[in-house]
Amino acid sequence: MRRKIVAANWKMNLDIIEAAEWLGEVGAQVHEGSCEVLVFPSFVMITDLMDMYQGEHIVFGAQNCSHKESGAYTGEVSATQLASIGIEYVIIGHSERREYFSETNEMLREKMEVAIKSGLTPVFCCGEPLQVRNENKQKEFVKQQLEETLFGFSGAAVAEMIIAYEPVWAIGTGLNATAQQAQEMHAFIRHEIAGKYSLDIAAQVSIIYGGSCKPDNAKELFNCADVDGGLIGGASLNANDFLAIIKVASL
Numbered sequence: 001m002r003r004k005i006v007a008a009n010w011k012m013n014l015d016i017i018e019a020a021e022w023l024g025e026v027g028a029q030v031h032e033g034s035c036e037v038l039v040f041p042s043f044v045m046i047t048d049l050m051d052m053y054q055g056e057h058i059v060f061g062a063q064n065c066s067h068k069e070s071g072a073y074t075g076e077v078s079a080t081q082l083a084s085i086g087i088e089y090v091i092i093g094h095s096e097r098r099e100y101f102s103e104t105n106e107m108l109r110e111k112m113e114v115a116i117k118s119g120l121t122p123v124f125c126c127g128e129p130l131q132v133r134n135e136n137k138q139k140e141f142v143k144q145q146l147e148e149t150l151f152g153f154s155g156a157a158v159a160e161m162i163i164a165y166e167p168v169w170a171i172g173t174g175l176n177a178t179a180q181q182a183q184e185m186h187a188f189i190r191h192e193i194a195g196k197y198s199l200d201i202a203a204q205v206s207i208i209y210g211g212s213c214k215p216d217n218a219k220e221l222f223n224c225a226d227v228d229g230g231l232i233g234g235a236s237l238n239a240n241d242f243l244a245i246i247k248v249a250s251l
Ligand code: PEP
Pocket: 009, 166, 170, 171, 172, 173, 174, 210, 211, 212, 213, 231, 232, 233, 234, 235
């Protein structure tokens, strides 16, 4: 279902003390009227944080899951294991996983499959690197990511997912996409989903933007017709910055 979402991707940052402080500050100010707030801590602290959090308005997710269902895969964490501890969301296809851990569109399709089978909602990340943007081939690039990972799933499954458009050149660089660039790509993704499934499915899917989103640019990005909120990396580590972004999305 389409809704306003602000999600914190902490990556491999914050220890349990820092995370608990963050949760105390953010948790105290996220309430019923807020947009949907998701937090993606490292695996090791998710259950502790879930136990600590007394409220109902922050939902926890995992930053990754294995593409395998279970078995002899040392160091991996399965979608079923995540679901068994009450996790609802999992990020799949973040550009850092694609780049540093060689995750291909095909492997990501397998991850989506096990995640959906386990009842998790994928936050599927897509987006083009700088060279592709410079060649003005970003739409073809993102279309291929959608086709090879997403479009094998049912319309009902896609309608429930969150798609995060994250241009790689904007992640962690301080250089965000302009509102026009973000809107153009979000509208394109929705158009492709409408073409593959239906206008109705396209109207239901939430498409959020990620890439150097901060309190001072969140408003113009979130005001775009097809931008349903943000996946926030760096700025999510600071409770005040993250709260300021939530405030913008909740207007
Ligand atoms: C991210 O890693 O998903 C992200 C959007 O990072 P940042 O906000 O730091 O660019």
